[in-house]
Amino acid sequence: MTQQVEPPPISRLERKRNKKIDEILAATNEVLRDKGYDSINLEEVADKVDLTKASLYHYFSSKEELLTSCLDRVAEDAATRMRRVLEKYEDSPASVRLEQLVLEHLLIVTLDYPHVSELFTKRLKWPYAYRAQVKRMRSEHDKFFRDVIEDGLRTGEFVCDDPDLVRRCLYGAINGVPVWLTASSERAVRDLCDRLTPILLKMLTAE
Amino acid sequence: MTQQVEPPPISRLERKRNKKIDEILAATNEVLRDKGYDSINLEEVADKVDLTKASLYHYFSSKEELLTSCLDRVAEDAATRMRRVLEKYEDSPASVRLEQLVLEHLLIVTLDYPHVSELFTKRLKWPYAYRAQVKRMRSEHDKFFRDVIEDGLRTGEFVCDDPDLVRRCLYGAINGVPVWLTASSERAVRDLCDRLTPILLKMLTAE
Amino acid sequence: MTQQVEPPPISRLERKRNKKIDEILAATNEVLRDKGYDSINLEEVADKVDLTKASLYHYFSSKEELLTSCLDRVAEDAATRMRRVLEKYEDSPASVRLEQLVLEHLLIVTLDYPHVSELFTKRLKWPYAYRAQVKRMRSEHDKFFRDVIEDGLRTGEFVCDDPDLVRRCLYGAINGVPVWLTASSERAVRDLCDRLTPILLKMLTAE
Amino acid sequence: MTQQVEPPPISRLERKRNKKIDEILAATNEVLRDKGYDSINLEEVADKVDLTKASLYHYFSSKEELLTSCLDRVAEDAATRMRRVLEKYEDSPASVRLEQLVLEHLLIVTLDYPHVSELFTKRLKWPYAYRAQVKRMRSEHDKFFRDVIEDGLRTGEFVCDDPDLVRRCLYGAINGVPVWLTASSERAVRDLCDRLTPILLKMLTAE
DNA sequence: GATGAATGAGCCTTCATTCAT
DNA sequence: GATGAATGAAGGCTCATTCAT
Numbered sequence: 001m002t003q004q005v006e007p008p009p010i011s012r013l014e015r016k017r018n019k020k021i022d023e024i025l026a027a028t029n030e031v032l033r034d035k036g037y038d039s040i041n042l043e044e045v046a047d048k049v050d051l052t053k054a055s056l057y058h059y060f061s062s063k064e065e066l067l068t069s070c071l072d073r074v075a076e077d078a079a080t081r082m083r084r085v086l087e088k089y090e091d092s093p094a095s096v097r098l099e100q101l102v103l104e105h106l107l108i109v110t111l112d113y114p115h116v117s118e119l120f121t122k123r124l125k126w127p128y129a130y131r132a133q134v135k136r137m138r139s140e141h142d143k144f145f146r147d148v149i150e151d152g153l154r155t156g157e158f159v160c161d162d163p164d165l166v167r168r169c170l171y172g173a174i175n176g177v178p179v180w181l182t183a184s185s186e187r188a189v190r191d192l193c194d195r196l197t198p199i200l201l202k203m204l205t206a207e
Numbered sequence: 208m209t210q211q212v213e214p215p216p217i218s219r220l221e222r223k224r225n226k227k228i229d230e231i232l233a234a235t236n237e238v239l240r241d242k243g244y245d246s247i248n249l250e251e252v253a254d255k256v257d258l259t260k261a262s263l264y265h266y267f268s269s270k271e272e273l274l275t276s277c278l279d280r281v282a283e284d285a286a287t288r289m290r291r292v293l294e295k296y297e298d299s300p301a302s303v304r305l306e307q308l309v310l311e312h313l314l315i316v317t318l319d320y321p322h323v324s325e326l327f328t329k330r331l332k333w334p335y336a337y338r339a340q341v342k343r344m345r346s347e348h349d350k351f352f353r354d355v356i357e358d359g360l361r362t363g364e365f366v367c368d369d370p371d372l373v374r375r376c377l378y379g380a381i382n383g384v385p386v387w388l389t390a391s392s393e394r395a396v397r398d399l400c401d402r403l404t405p406i407l408l409k410m411l412t413a414e
Numbered sequence: 415m416t417q418q419v420e421p422p423p424i425s426r427l428e429r430k431r432n433k434k435i436d437e438i439l440a441a442t443n444e445v446l447r448d449k450g451y452d453s454i455n456l457e458e459v460a461d462k463v464d465l466t467k468a469s470l471y472h473y474f475s476s477k478e479e480l481l482t483s484c485l486d487r488v489a490e491d492a493a494t495r496m497r498r499v500l501e502k503y504e505d506s507p508a509s510v511r512l513e514q515l516v517l518e519h520l521l522i523v524t525l526d527y528p529h530v531s532e533l534f535t536k537r538l539k540w541p542y543a544y545r546a547q548v549k550r551m552r553s554e555h556d557k558f559f560r561d562v563i564e565d566g567l568r569t570g571e572f573v574c575d576d577p578d579l580v581r582r583c584l585y586g587a588i589n590g591v592p593v594w595l596t597a598s599s600e601r602a603v604r605d606l607c608d609r610l611t612p613i614l615l616k617m618l619t620a621e
Numbered sequence: 622m623t624q625q626v627e628p629p630p631i632s633r634l635e636r637k638r639n640k641k642i643d644e645i646l647a648a649t650n651e652v653l654r655d656k657g658y659d660s661i662n663l664e665e666v667a668d669k670v671d672l673t674k675a676s677l678y679h680y681f682s683s684k685e686e687l688l689t690s691c692l693d694r695v696a697e698d699a700a701t702r703m704r705r706v707l708e709k710y711e712d713s714p715a716s717v718r719l720e721q722l723v724l725e726h727l728l729i730v731t732l733d734y735p736h737v738s739e740l741f742t743k744r745l746k747w748p749y750a751y752r753a754q755v756k757r758m759r760s761e762h763d764k765f766f767r768d769v770i771e772d773g774l775r776t777g778e779f780v781c782d783d784p785d786l787v788r789r790c791l792y793g794a795i796n797g798v799p800v801w802l803t804a805s806s807e808r809a810v811r812d813l814c815d816r817l818t819p820i821l822l823k824m825l826t827a828e
Numbered sequence: 829g830a831t832g833a834a835t836g837a838g839c840c841t842t843c844a845t846t847c848a849t
Numbered sequence: 850g851a852t853g854a855a856t857g858a859a860g861g862c863t864c865a866t867t868c869a870t
Contacts, residue, residue, distance in 0.1 A: 013832070020833090034332055038245030041860060053861075055834050063861065121328040123321065123386055125243055166406055168387065169380035176379025179328055199373055202409045224850095249844065260844080262851050270844060427853075434854090448746055452659030455839065467840080469855050477840065535742040537735065537800055539657055580820055586797025587790035593742055594789065613787055616823045638829095663865065674865080676830050684865060 021059050023049050028070045032115035037067065037130070064129050071130060074113050075137040081108065082144045094152030095201055101144055102200065103193045105174055110184045117178045120171070145170065152204065159206035166203050173200060228266050228276075230256050235277045239322035244274065244337075271336050278337060281320050282344040288315065289351045301359030302408060308351055309407065310400040312381055317391045324385045327378070352377065356411065365411040373410045380407060435473050435483075437463050442484045446529035451481065451544070478543050485544060488527050489551040495522065496558045508566030509615055515558055516614065517607045519588055524598045531592045534585070559584065566618065573620035580617050587614060642680050642690075644670050649691045653736035658688065658751075685750050692751060695734050696758040702729065703765045715773030716822060722765055723821065724814045726795055731805045738799045741792070766791065773825065780827035787824050794821060 010018070027048035031040050042053045042063055060066040085104045089097045109117040120138060124131050145167050152158035160166050174196070181192065217225075234255035238247050249270055253260045267273040292311045296304045316324040326341050327348075335341075352374050359365035367373050381403070388399065424432070441462035445454050456467045456477055474480040499514045506514075523531040534552060538545050559581055566572035574580050588610070595606065631639070648669035652661050663684055667674045681687040706721045713721075730738040740755050741762075749755075766788050773779035781787050795817070802813065 017832080036245060036329075036332060038243065039332075042862095043860075051833095052835055054836075054863080057862075058833065118329060121383060121386055122243075122325060125241065125246070160406075162402055162406065165402055168383060169376075169403070169406055172380040172383025172386075173376035174379070176328060176375060176382060179379075180375060195369055195372055196376070199367075199369065199376055199410050202412070203406050205409070248842085250842095259852050261846085261853075264845075265850060431853080450659060450743075450746060452657065453746075456841095457839080465854095466856055468842080468857075471841075472854060532743060535797060535800055536657075536739060539655065539660070574820075576816055576820065579816055582797060582801060583790075583794035583817070583820055586795070586800075587793040590742060590789060590793025590796060593793075609783055609786055610790070613781075613783065613790055613824050616826070617820050619823070662863085664863095673831050675832075675867085678866075679829060 017059075020049070024051075024056065024059055024066070025070050025073055028066060029074070029113060029115070032067075032070070033113075036115065036118060040067070042066075068130065068133060071119075071133055071137070074116055075133075075140070078108050078113070078116070078137075079140060082141070086144065086148075094148050094155065094157045095204075097148045098145070098152065098201070098204075099193070099197045101148060102170075102174055102197060103190065105141075106177055106189050106193055106196075107186065109175065110178050110181055110189055111186060114178055117175050120175045142167070142171075149204065158204040160204050169203060170200050224266075227256070231258075231263065231266055231273070232277050232280050235273060236281070236320060236322070239277070240320075243322060243325060247274070249273075275337060275340060278326075278340055278344065281323055282340075282347065285315050285320070285323070286347055289348070293351065293355075301355050301362065301364045302411075304355045305352070305359065305408070305411075306400070306404045308355060309377075309381055309404060310397065312348075313384060313396050313400055313403075314393065316382065317385050317388055317396055318393060321385055324382050327382045349374070349378075359411065367411050376410060377407050431473075434463075438465075438470065438473055438480070439484050439487055442480060443488070443527060443529070446481075446484070447527075450529065450532060454481070456480075482544065482547060485533075485547055485551070488530055489547075489554070492522050492527070492530070492551075493554055496555070500558065500562075508562050508569065508571045509618075511562045512559070512566065512615070512618075513607070513611045515562060516584075516588055516611060517604065519555075520591055520603050520607055520610075521600065523589065524592050524595055524603055525600060528592055531589050534589045556581070556585075563618065572618040574618050583617060584614050638680070641670070645672075645677065645680055645687070646691050646694050649687060650695070650734060650736070653691070654734075657736065657739060661688070663687075689751060689754060692740075692754055692758065695737055696754075696761065699729050699734070699737070700761060703762070707765065707769075715769050715776065715778045716825075718769045719766070719773070719822070719825075720814070720818045722769060723791075723795055723818060724811065726762075727798060727810050727814055727817075728807065730796065731799050731802055731810055732807060735799055738796050741796045763788070763792075770825065779825040781825050790824060791821050 024045065027045050028040070030048060031044050035041075035044070042056055045066070046053045046056050056066065060069060081104055082101060085100045086097060089100050092100075109120075119134050120141075124134060128134075146163075149158060149160075149163050149167055153160065153163060177192070177196075181188070184192075231252065234252050235247070237255060238251050242248070242251070249260045249263060252273070253263055263273065267276060288311055289308060292307045293304060296307050299307075316327070326337075327345065353370075356365060356367075356370050356374055360367065360370060384399070384403075388395070391399075438459065441459050442454070444462060445458050449455070449458070456470055459480070460467045460470050470480065474483060495518055496515060499518045500511060503511045503514050523534075533548050534555075538548060542548075560577075563572060563574075563577050563581055567574065567577060591606070591610075595602070598606075645666065648666050649661070651669060652665050656662070656665070663674045663677055666687070667677055677687065681690060702725055703722060706725045707718060710718045710721050730741070740751075741759065767784075770779060770781075770784050770788055774781065774784060798813070798817075802809070805813075
């Protein structure tokens with residue numbers, strides 16, 4: 001899912017280390033899903049990877065850095081996936097691209113990174129160490145939807161007076177999904193998406 | 208805003224006590240707005256009502272009970288307000304009633320109880336003391352919207368294949384508002400609602 | 415030894431609290447004597463006053479504040495004592511006053527606050543939280559000696575080309591005492607001082 | 622500066638190892654200067670010699686042994702230098718020899734081993750691993766001064782009732798220097814010594 | 829010899845909760 | 850009712866030391 005882009009040859013040791021880091025980030029993801037950003041504690045993460053708290057400090061210099069890295073990795077992965085979807089459907093009409101973005105987003109926030117929806121739907125409290133990071137992530141993610149919607153409007157495929165507000169509604173709607181949809185398989189998410197898209201598209205359509 | 212329903216005569220002392228409880232719950236609300244359910248701490252609540260942490264225990268047997276009570280109170284208040292809206296507009300078409308519910312909901316989650324939207328938009332984590340309570344609150348709140356939508360469908364004012372899913376979209380959309388709308392006055396919320404409703408209503412309308 | 419100068423009436427509770435604070439500061443002093451500023455730990459201080467570490471935080475908001483307070487108290491007490499000595503001997507010749515200052519200083523650094531000499535004889539390392547505080551303390555303390563020496567020079571009682579350097583030698587000499595003098599009673603310190611003063615005074619006398 | 626005295630032929634490997642040990646001890650010296658005995662940490666020492674903490678254990682079996690060795694080396698070097706001074710000036714009067722010892726001592730504690738003065742001026746705390754070692758070092762060092770002073774007294778060059786105490790004063794005075802003298806070059810130390818010696822010698826002179 | 833990895837013990841700090849006054 | 854005091858449990862972080870490679 002995540003991708004290494006370093007061109008220089010990586011030593012066996014480095015690979016091992018990177019693997020462990022991946023493991024830790026995955027564990028962090030799991031704990032975040034269960035506890036959330038406010039209540040996560042290092043002990044639990046360490047337990048999941050059979051380490052002690054102290055050992056985590058070989059890989060991350062602080063709790064904050066661990067969470068930051070975790071977030072970075074997620075954001076990167078999410079962006080990559082969204083981008084790929086756009087590439088794959090670049091010749092399709094905006095409505096199809098939008099539908100596929102919605103699907104990918106749902107897969108991300110329900111199956112892979114359930115805690116991410118929290119970041120999209122929670123007001124950021126003061127002082128929030130990840131504030132800047134989350135803001136950037138939000139706006140980058142926003143852009144995927146914004147661009148497709150703009151495109152649809154340009155071609156006349158979509159009709160709408162207030163595209164920003166519509167996008168926010170759409171965003172809210174899909175971010176709300178993980179709240180009530182549980183134990184989802186990819187199958188379930190795809191099915192849901194099939195039913196969801198027509199509803200959402202209505203907001204972008206003239207009556 | 209809050210309502211006492213005890214029929215037996217209440218002593219002066221009891222009234223005083225109830226007043227203090229109200230004060231504490233109000234303070235709790237404020238702190239919840241700033242810190243959220245995960246980071247609230249009793250010291251801060253106590254400070255706001257000029258008491259010490261220890262004194263809070265005269266009114267609530269534990270932190271959990273305080274938060275539970277706070278939630279109850281909020282749920283009660285919210286339900287009352289939603290009910291009143293329905294009473295006021297009982298002869299209006301479903302679309303008007305829906306609009307007014309949306310407005311009231313927005314006023315509640317942006318102006319009065321910003322932390323409530325968190326409860327509506329956060330997956331409930333294990334172990335979550337308030338799980339049952341929140342679920343009940345959610346479904347009660349849901350019912351207001353469900354009933355109006357059903358009514359609109361019955362009269363043919365609304366058209367829609369999957370009312371439950373539409374309601375969830377609508378819900379997500381309005382619960383997403385507090386994430387990006389800040390420093391809102393009632394005026395601002397009403398204005399937003401004017402622009403928002405037409406968009407949301409599209410989901411309930413045949414093309 | 416320490417003096418309260420608060421004019422407003424103090425409640426019984428406040429007195430109790432102040433007493434406990436005094437106790438804690440005294441315990442801190444003891445531990446500082448044994449461990450020094452770098453190795454002192456809160457557990458040991460807490461043990462000495464039959465508290466847990468956590469309880470110390472009722473009286474001091476952090477380790478740093480505890481040490482700072484301790485230092486302040488010591489500096490204040492030392493200054494008061496030096497001032498009193500000067501008052502008592504204000505009509506005596508400079509040599510007598512100097513002798514008495516030396517005596518008082520020795521009593522302070524050997525009997526009452528052994529760790530203080532450490533502050534006078536240790537280079538301040540970076541980053542040293544108490545740097546500013548220690549510097550102020552040092553220079554205030556210096557002033558007592560400086561003034562007397564200047565006075566003696568003015569009246570011709572002392573003769574010396576480089577009073578600053580002499581003062582520093584004198585300072586070094588008396589601060590060196592706690593290094594080799596142990597388990598001292600006041601009697602022992604007074605005796606030592608009797609032998610020490612003639613030697614030190616030679617540095618301030620023409621040959 | 623340091624001297625190897627092993628008579629048996631030393632293999633190339635052993636020489637390499639010894640060189641590394643020298644490097645480590647030098648690095649330890651530097652860190653001691655910056656952090657002191659209480660706050661020194663192995664990581665920093667290792668960094669300075671481009672090793673990892675773990676590698677240090679190839680050369681020293683523990684932190685304590687490292688510090689002990691460092692101290693030994695310093696003591697040895699200091700003693701050698703003091704001895705050489707005495708050899709060089711063996712035909713000069715005691716006052717000259719004393720002056721040169723003072724100079725050498727100042728060079729040692731200000732330029733080369735600033736942390737040594739700490740050992741001379743700090744009461745030894747319990748439990749102090751280096752206690753015995755420091756005591757021996759102190760008394761060896763003392764002996765240089767003691768001998769010269771005794772010699773001066775014997776020849777009548779010095780006059781003094783309490784030579785031990787005078788020596789201690791002298792000692793305190795010169796050990797106090799590093800506290801207030803910073804960023805010193807050899808030039809600066811020599812200049813200071815020129816001004817300092819006459820003052821100190823007064824303590825050994827009849828009025 | 830060198831090192832990355834791992835750890836146990838220790839330290840400072842926070843906080844909900846209890847209790848005597 | 851109110852509160853100051855006290856605390857146990859927990860959490861983040863540091864560091865000397867060990868060990869397999």
